[in-house]
Amino acid sequence: MEICVHGLGYIGLATASLFVHNGHKVIGYDTDDRVRRRLERGEPEVTEEELETYVRDALDGELTISSHPEAADYQLICVPTPYDRDAGRADLQYVEAAARNVRPLLRADDVVVLESTVPPGTTATVLSPILAESGLEPGTDIGLGYVPETMLPGNAVTELQSNDRILGGIDADSTAAIEELYGTVPTGDLRVAPDATTAEFVKLVQNAFRDVNIAYANTLALTARDYGVDVREAIRLANNHPRVDILRPGPGVGGHCLPVDPLFFAERSDETQLVDAARRVNDRMPGYVADLVAEALGTLEDKTVAILGVAYKGNVDDTRNSPGLEIARILSDPETAELRVADGGMGATEIRLCDPHVTSPTLELESLADALDGADAAVLTSAHDEFADLDPRRVGSLLGERVMVDPLALMDADSWEQHGFELVGI
Ligand SMILES: NC(=O)C1=CN([C@@H]2O[C@H](COP(=O)(O)OP(=O)(O)OC[C@H]3O[C@@H](n4cnc5c(N)ncnc54)[C@H](O)[C@@H]3O)[C@@H](O)[C@H]2O)C=CC1
Numbered sequence: 001m002e003i004c005v006h007g008l009g010y011i012g013l014a015t016a017s018l019f020v021h022n023g024h025k026v027i028g029y030d031t032d033d034r035v036r037r038r039l040e041r042g043e044p045e046v047t048e049e050e051l052e053t054y055v056r057d058a059l060d061g062e063l064t065i066s067s068h069p070e071a072a073d074y075q076l077i078c079v080p081t082p083y084d085r086d087a088g089r090a091d092l093q094y095v096e097a098a099a100r101n102v103r104p105l106l107r108a109d110d111v112v113v114l115e116s117t118v119p120p121g122t123t124a125t126v127l128s129p130i131l132a133e134s135g136l137e138p139g140t141d142i143g144l145g146y147v148p149e150t151m152l153p154g155n156a157v158t159e160l161q162s163n164d165r166i167l168g169g170i171d172a173d174s175t176a177a178i179e180e181l182y183g184t185v186p187t188g189d190l191r192v193a194p195d196a197t198t199a200e201f202v203k204l205v206q207n208a209f210r211d212v213n214i215a216y217a218n219t220l221a222l223t224a225r226d227y228g229v230d231v232r233e234a235i236r237l238a239n240n241h242p243r244v245d246i247l248r249p250g251p252g253v254g255g256h257c258l259p260v261d262p263l264f265f266a267e268r269s270d271e272t273q274l275v276d277a278a279r280r281v282n283d284r285m286p287g288y289v290a291d292l293v294a295e296a297l298g299t300l301e302d303k304t305v306a307i308l309g310v311a312y313k314g315n316v317d318d319t320r321n322s323p324g325l326e327i328a329r330i331l332s333d334p335e336t337a338e339l340r341v342a343d344g345g346m347g348a349t350e351i352r353l354c355d356p357h358v359t360s361p362t363l364e365l366e367s368l369a370d371a372l373d374g375a376d377a378a379v380l381t382s383a384h385d386e387f388a389d390l391d392p393r394r395v396g397s398l399l400g401e402r403v404m405v406d407p408l409a410l411m412d413a414d415s416w417e418q419h420g421f422e423l424v425g426i
């Protein structure tokens, strides 16, 4: 079958490659010239090794990059859906633009599938009317539906090929046509939702569930501290119950999915109190970690703090909503730093950033040795493999004060304390 994929970012490129690897001819279109040029040269901007090989193989095969969208049996939309904080709603401009691009290409019986994460109702009430302006009615003349992507950054290819897929058409024929396409690629089970809106809702349910679960773990961490209880030991013991499965507390919830997608629920509902509270709990964690740094050092004035990890989680290079960067921002902000300085002085805190996975022209990133050299404290904010074997002897010889803040509990406390460290956890 011929497929045109709109948006060749993390999801679109992986999806286009999945279909090529399974015998389909795919035209890939992205509005960004730079993205298209790189792909035309066979140089995808992908940092997961397995995904990079997977995409390169597709580019060597039947994945064609085009400067304009083309007619195809299936039009797949994988464009960004950021949250507009000022407006308090999802910014659907990219979905709308993609729909307008698809509109003139449509032929009877073509099928349009949205994969981007969106507020429930988007396919039926935003996408459908734009496509209908073609003169072909979605649900009657053309197919239309929603198929969320659920692959986990860091384990993309495996999850792309093995996760269950949920799909929902705006009518039975659309659902059948979408099933026909996704049935040709390896996945877990295909799960048919009653309609597109339910499929959109389920995608948000999954990410909000994870966010709420992590917020519960973070709440437990703060509560356990008041009782002098080791939260990780408590969660480990609690999880032995056959029906309890609590996630891990940490320095905050980053990325562009968990901190954003739960907010989409509020678009047309006032009943989102629990989900909103979870967001607030998780958003508070970087400030809490900054407080721990200030507490351990007694003052932030003239102190130097090394932040080890600006990626939003371990072994990825994505810095969106990064807890490490938020902790850095809070510690270096004179206003908040002043509040956090135990002795009341102004906190001219120097921040050094280190991350072996991230390359960024806008961040001044240092090597591990340079970041630690003479610093007063280190904060371990991303669970990168490179940090797993940090040697307390080496770190101790570089740091000015032996203070290691470890909100992810990556280090062995006994071993670090034996080397004279104050290991601060949450
Ligand atoms: N990254 C992730 O882990 C996951 C993302 N999602 C969702 O998938 C969607 C896409 O996310 P990513 O691939 O991560 O975004 P991304 O930012 O990596 O890529 C999106 C691409 O779409 C292009 N684009 C924008 N408007 C376009 C248009 N009208 N036509 C063609 N191309 C256009 C952009 O230039 C960009 O290259 C979002 O809704 C996101 O929430 C869903 C599951 C996982």
Ligand SMILES: CC(=O)N[C@@H]1[C@@H](OP(=O)(O)OP(=O)(O)OC[C@H]2O[C@@H](n3ccc(=O)[nH]c3=O)[C@H](O)[C@@H]2O)O[C@H](C(=O)O)[C@@H](O)[C@@H]1O
Residues within 6 Å of the ligand: 117, 149, 150, 151, 152, 153, 206, 207, 210, 214, 247, 248, 249, 250, 251, 252, 253, 254, 255, 256, 257, 258, 312, 313, 314
């Ligand atoms: C339900 C679910 O597992 N959703 C996944 C999620 O990917 P993402 O990389 O954002 O999720 P993640 O690994 O939980 O990381 C998010 C953030 O949460 C933090 N985190 C994660 C687990 C945990 O126990 N404690 C914790 O604090 C991480 O450090 C990170 O800062 O969101 C993706 C998406 O929807 O874009 C989705 O495809 C993925 O399958």
